[in-house]
Structures are given as C-alpha cells and as structure tokens.
Amino acid sequence: MDWNPKQMINGISIQVCLNGYSFKVSDGAAVVESGWRGADTVFTAPEFQRRYRQVEVSLFTPKVALVPAPFFEEASMRQSLADTVIIGEEDEVRHVALPEYAAELVYSLTIGEMLSKTISMAVLDTDGKSAEVLPEMYYILKDMLGLDEYNRIVASYASGYLHLGISQGRNLLLANAFRAADFTTAEYFLFMAVRKLQLNPEVSTVYFRTPLSDEEEMSLYRYFKSVERL
Numbered sequence: 001m002d003w004n005p006k007q008m009i010n011g012i013s014i015q016v017c018l019n020g021y022s023f024k025v026s027d028g029a030a031v032v033e034s035g036w037r038g039a040d041t042v043f044t045a046p047e048f049q050r051r052y053r054q055v056e057v058s059l060f061t062p063k064v065a066l067v068p069a070p071f072f073e074e075a076s077m078r079q080s081l082a083d084t085v086i087i088g089e090e091d092e093v094r095h096v097a098l099p100e101y102a103a104e105l106v107y108s109l110t111i112g113e114m115l116s117k118t119i120s121m122a123v124l125d126t127d128g129k130s131a132e133v134l135p136e137m138y139y140i141l142k143d144m145l146g147l148d149e150y151n152r153i154v155a156s157y158a159s160g161y162l163h164l165g166i167s168q169g170r171n172l173l174l175a176n177a178f179r180a181a182d183f184t185t186a187e188y189f190l191f192m193a194v195r196k197l198q199l200n201p202e203v204s205t206v207y208f209r210t211p212l213s214d215e216e217e218m219s220l221y222r223y224f225k226s227v228e229r230l
Helices: 074-082 115-122 136-145 183-196 214-221
Strands: 011-017 020-026 031-033 054-059 064-068 093-098 103-108 133-135 151-158 161-168 171-179 205-208 226-229
Touching: 011 115, 011 151, 020 115, 054 115, 054 136, 064 074, 064 136, 064 171, 074 093, 074 103, 093 136, 103 133, 103 136, 115 133, 133 136, 136 151, 136 161, 136 171, 151 183, 161 183, 171 183, 183 214, 214 226
Parallel strands: 011 054, 054 133, 151 205, 205 226
Antiparallel strands: 011 020, 020 031, 064 103, 093 103, 151 161, 161 171
C-alpha cells in the first residue's frame, strides 16, 4: 500500500539523512509534521513508541540508479550502479522494482550512518514488523504517480543533496540526485532541470517531501505557480 496522507489512516512516514530525521504522521484526516530533529531524540520521541498500520522509512542516499526492466540483470546490478555513481568496494547494493515505470531502482544504503536502521527497528507496524529502509528516490517516484498535474515535479532536500523526480503525462523525464551545499544551489539545479526539460514553472506546482522554511517556500513561489508539501 502506497503512502498517501489524504487516504492513509494510522500511518507514519520517516525520512532519514546524515544530519537527523523528520516524520509525518497521518490519521486520514490530518497530517502532523515534526520538522528536522537530531538523532539524540529518537528514543524519546513519543510518536516512535506506538505502532502504526503503515510505516515507511526512507534514507537520503544519492547512490541510486533507475534501470529499465528489459536491461536489468541482478548479477550486473552492482556495475549498473557503479556506472552512474561512485560506490565503495564494501557498499551493499540492492534493488527494488518499480513496475509503474517498467524499471528497477538499484541503490546502496551504505552512506556512513546507522540512524535509519535504528529507526526501522524501533518503529513497528501493527503486526510487530519493522519497515524496510528504502531510498528517498523510491518514494519520490511513487508520489509522482498520485499527482493530478500534467507536469509532475517532486523534490526533497537534505544533507547537501537535492533529490528530484520530474514527469510529464505518463513519461518519466528525470530521476536524479544533485549535490547542493545549500538550498540556493538546490534551487539552481531544480530550475535548470525544469528549463532543460522545457517545462513552464509558471504553470507548474513543485511538491516537496521534506520540510521547507518560510524563506525557502517564498523563494520557490517566485518561480512556480504553487509550492505544496507531500
């Protein structure tokens, strides 16, 4: 079952980066957001002391590559990822299917953190099971499917990376992570991608999965028709 704050009852979506975590809790009618928190608050957060019908944990790993299903082979997925991003010899490489895009998302969660695993083991579903940690890009691509707009732009920004997915109609145009030291640089890559793909930002809504400050949101409003949170 895919995360949808408007439809989900008793669900939590947790995003983890090198600098901490944030979460959204939904009861089907309203969504409560935490904003970014430090790792030292994990064991005291009351929201992590209960069980949920659905638990999602995403990690902001830039080590991702989308491979068309006809060209995917599990035996060569490590090389497929290495052809796209820099990975270490000890990096564990996995994959997850995205049948909606006729593709496999190849990824590594080895980015030098343990917080995502700790949170995954601490926050359980109603059956007592822990959630699988998946890349932020996986949920960006999933969220794009639920948008009504013709131009679909979904982004996340944390730990010095902009994670961005763009589609137009049924066509996926971009799924990438850009190194961006600050939000101004992240905006630059966002605008550059939109213009290169010949999308008109003045008639497009940009959706962010991560918390935005008032200043960041107002900056985006100067270019886009609307700015929304997912």
